[in-house]
Structures are given as structure tokens and as C-alpha cells.
Amino acid sequence: MRCLVLLAAALLLNGCATIWEGTSQTVQITTTPVDGAKCDVSNGRGIWTVASTPGDVLVRKDDSELKVDCITPDGRSGGAVLPASVHGVVFANIAIGGVIGMGVDFATGAAWVYPAAGPIALAPPRRPAVTVTPMAAATTTTTTTTTVAAAPTQIAALPKVPTTTTEVWGAGQVQYFKLAQQSIEDLHNKRLLTDTEYLEKMRLLSERYGPQ
Incomplete structure (x- = not known):
């Protein structure tokens, strides 16, 4: 009988969940479609790591997700x-009048429990971003106009105006005039x-064939 009294006192003071469930919980982490993932698990009480899935991790329970x-x-x-x-044991604690024990359960985190984690879906690996190099700006082609001096126009020499008997008739006519x-x-x-x-003859000869 004395043992039962002591057990009841312990339940009231320490809380049912704290005694029966504890303040920590083991969570199994699995991934799909492949294993071997490194997972960080966190809540308001800390961060824990699963080095490679599948794997189990012991986390401190808390009211945060x-x-x-x-x-x-x-x-x-x-x-x-x-x-x-909230774990169902907490309600049992309330039913037997363990208000103090309920407070302990919530304070230590023992009142809370996390559901089993289903396989975590992993998205395909991100492809590396393709860096698009902007096309070089269009090169402005500068057309250089080179002015080439025009070659001097060759102007044909104008025929000389004959001024003498030789230039008019040539050597033959002059020869005839002299003869x-x-x-x-x-x-x-x-x-x-x-x-x-x-x-008279010299006049006629001079008029017709003489020097002009």
C-alpha cells in the first residue's frame, strides 16, 4: 500500500508523460527516390543531423514543429x-488530478510528440545555371573615303595656225615657188x-604662191 502511495505521489509531482514517454523522441528519416541524403532536423530546442538516409535521429521534443x-x-x-x-498520456495525467504533473510535462517538452515521418521526396538536382554571354555590341564599320586626286586631263595641243608659206603648203610648194x-x-x-x-608674172606668182 505504501508503494502505491509513493507511486501516486511521483506521478503527481513528475508528470505521467515525463516518466513514461520522456523528453526525447526517435524519428526515422527516409528519402525517395534515392537514399544517401544528408538531413538536418531542427525545432525550438536544437538541430540534429542524419549523416545519410535512411537513418534515425534522437530529437528533444518541443511544442514547435x-x-x-x-x-x-x-x-x-x-x-x-x-x-x-499533445501526447495522450497528458490527458490521463489530468484525469487523475495531476495538474502539477501536467505542468511539468509541458515544461520539459514531454507533453509533445511528433508523427512518424514518411519518405521525404527529393526533387531532381538543379541544373547549373547557363550563363548567357551577351553578344558583343555590333561593330560600327567606319568607311573612310579616300579622295584620290584626279589625274590631270591631257589636253590635246591645238594645231598651230600656219603663218608662213612653208606652214601652209609645205616644203614642196615652197620649192615650186622658188623654182x-x-x-x-x-x-x-x-x-x-x-x-x-x-x-606682172612676179606679182601673180607672189599673189598665188608667195609668202603670206
Whole structure:
């Protein structure tokens, strides 16, 4: 009988959940479609790590949600949030009048429990961002206009205006004029032409063939 009294006192003072369930909980973490993910598990009382899934982790219970963040070496990532709920033992504690024990359960975190975590889905690894190099700005082509001096126009020399008998008729005509003049002079010297005839013939010769 005395033992029963002591047990009842212990239940009232320490809390049913604290004694029966404890302040920690083991949570199993699994991932899909692949294993081998490293997962960080956290709540208001701390952060714990599962080195490689599947794996178990012992967490301190708390009224805050339990967050799980996983990532694989090749970049697959995923996570889950496990809400905290009040353990049924706490209500049993209230039923037997253990108000003080209930306070202990909530203070230590023993009043809370996390649901079993289902497989955490991992998304495909992110592909590395493709860096698009902006195309180089269009090169402005500067057209340099080179002015080439025009070659001097070759102007054909104008024909020289003839001013003498030689330029007008050429050497042949001049030759003829001299021969004709000499013939008239010979006839006059031989008295075959009178002075009047000589002067007339020389005048006609000069007018027609003489120097202009």
C-alpha cells in the first residue's frame, strides 16, 4: 500500500508523460527516390543531423514543429515539416488530478510528440545555371573615303595656225615657188621677158604662191 502511495505521489509531482514517454523522441528519416541524403532536423530546442538516409535521429521534443531539410551529394533536395501534438498520456495525467504533473510535462517538452515521418521526396538536382554571354555590341564599320586626286586631263595641243608659206603648203610648194621665181628671173635676164611682163608674172606668182 505504501508503494502505491509513493507511486501516486511521483506521478503527481513528475508528470505521467515525463516518466513514461520522456523528453526525447526517435524519428526515422527516409528519402525517395534515392537514399544517401544528408538531413538536418531542427525545432525550438536544437538541430540534429542524419549523416545519410535512411537513418534515425534522437530529437528533444518541443511544442514547435520539427523541420527536416535533406540534400544529396548530386544536388537532389527536399524537406518536410512535422507538427507537434499533445501526447495522450497528458490527458490521463489530468484525469487523475495531476495538474502539477501536467505542468511539468509541458515544461520539459514531454507533453509533445511528433508523427512518424514518411519518405521525404527529393526533387531532381538543379541544373547549373547557363550563363548567357551577351553578344558583343555590333561593330560600327567606319568607311573612310579616300579622295584620290584626279589625274590631270591631257589636253590635246591645238594645231598651230600656219603663218608662213612653208606652214601652209609645205616644203614642196615652197620649192615650186622658188623654182618658178628663178625661171621668171632667168627669162627676164635673157631678155625674153620685158620689164612689164616680168613684174606682172612676179606679182601673180607672189599673189598665188608667195609668202603670206
